[in-house]
Amino acid sequence: MGKTIMMTDNSLKLYEQVVHYLVVRIEAGEWTEHEKLPSVRSLSELLGVHRLTVFKAYQELKERGNVYVKDKSGYYVSPADPAPIMDQADDPAVSAWLHWDSLDRVQSLEAEFQFSKSLIDPALLPNRYWGELMRDLLNHYPRLLGTYSTNQGDLELRSELASHLTSRERFYISADEVLITSGAQQAIDLIARSLVKPGDRVLVERPTYGPAMEIFRKQGAKLVFTDITSEGYDLDQIELLMKQEKPKLFYMTPTFQNPTGINIPVEQRKQLPELAEQYGCFLVEDDSTYDIYFKEKPPAPIFTYDTTGHTLYIRSYSKYVVPGLRIAAIMCRPRFMPGLQAIKSLADNGSPLLNQKLFLRYFQSPRMYQHISKLCTAIQLRMEVMEKCLKETDWRWTTPQGGLNIWVELPEGMDTGKLLHRCMEHSVAFVPGTVFDPSDPGASRKLRLSYSYAHEQQIYEGMSRLIELAHKMT
C-alpha cells in the first residue's frame, strides 16, 4: 500500500489533499512546465487513495489551469501563467499594486542616503567578536562543515530556543515545536505553501509587509484587508471578515508593525486567539524586531495567549542579532509540523548547520543581550535625529517606540512614488507607501523611512535633501 498524504488541515476533502499535494510539488519544481505528471493509477498507488480521487484532483487542476491533458497520453504541467495576477487586475487592490515597485526592487536601488533598508548598519554589530566565535566553533566541531543539519533544524539550537522562550517569555514549547528557517521570509513562504491553497482567503493588515502579500498571492490566495491604526486592530471588523470571508489565516505583524511601528494592545492580543478558534482561522504572527525597543518592552506575543494552538509564531533573529546567518524560527503546535517539514525539505533540506551552530554560540553567550541593549540605544539616537528633521515639516507621523521604521504621511496632493524618482537623482532612497498598502489610494502620499541603516550625519544630510525635494513638488 502506498503512503498516506500528510496534511495539516483535516478539514480538506481527500481529493483536495491530492490537489494540494500536486500544487505544492509543481510550485517547488518537482515537475516542470510541460512535464508529464504521474498517471492516475501510479499516483493512487503512491498515495494510497482511490483512482477516482486522483482523477477528480486532476480535473480540478485542469479547470484551474495548473495542468493540461494530451489525448491518451496523460496530464502535463501547464506553463507558468500570470493568471493569478491578471485575473485580479480589475481588483483595485491588485491593480494599484501592479503599478508600483515591489519592496525588493526599491531596496535594490543604490543610494548614499539609504532609508529604504529596514536593516541594521553593520558598523553597529560585533563583527570582530563573531570572528572569534567562528574560530572557536570550528575548533570545537572540526567536522562541522562536513555535516548536514536535520531538516527541522539543529536539535541543540531548537532546545535552546524552546527553553529560552519558555523561561523568559512564557512560551511553554518544546524543541519539537520549533522549526529553524532561513529568515522570517522563508518562514512566511513555508507557512503559505503548507496551509494556503489557490482560492483561499488570507487576511492581512492594511498596511502590511509587501513581500508577505506577494507570497500569499503567488500561492493563489485572495487578500482581504483589515485596518491597523494607532489604537490597534478593529476587532469587530476582523470578526465580520472572519465570519463572511472565512480566511484560512490572518498574517499579522503585531509588534512594531512593519511599516507603521504600531504595537497591538494587550487586550486585543488576548482576544485574537479566541476569534481565531471561533472562526477556524489560523494566526500567523510575524515578529522580526521584538527586542528592539526604546523605553518599554513590547507586550507579550499573541502566541503566549493562545491556548488552542491556532497561532504559528515567527521569531526572526536575522535582522538585529546576526544578519548574515539569517536565523529565524517557526514556533507552533505539533499538528502543523509534518506539513511544514515536508515543504522545508523541498525548499532546502534544512538550513545550513554552520549558521545554526554559530548562532547558538552567540545566543548562549552573555554578550548577545548586552549587545542588543547597546544597539537599542544607538538606534534610538538615530530615530531621534530623523524625527528632529521631520519636525521641520508639516508631515504627520507617530514617534516609534521600537523597531526600525517611521511611517510618514505627507500633505494632500503629494505622490511619494514620484518623489522617490526625484530623490533617487539625489541619492536618497525610501519606500513609497503603496508598496505596503496597495488598496488605499491615500497610501500614495505615505512613505516608510528606516532610521537604522544610515548613520546620524547621513540622516541629517539625506533628510534635508528629501524635505527640500518634497517642498519643490508642492
Ligand SMILES: Cc1ncc(COP(=O)(O)O)c(C=O)c1O
Ligand atoms: C515584517 C517582516 N517580516 C519578515 C521580514 C523578513 O525578515 P528576515 O530577514 O528574517 O527574512 C521582514 C524584513 O524586513 C519584515 O519586516
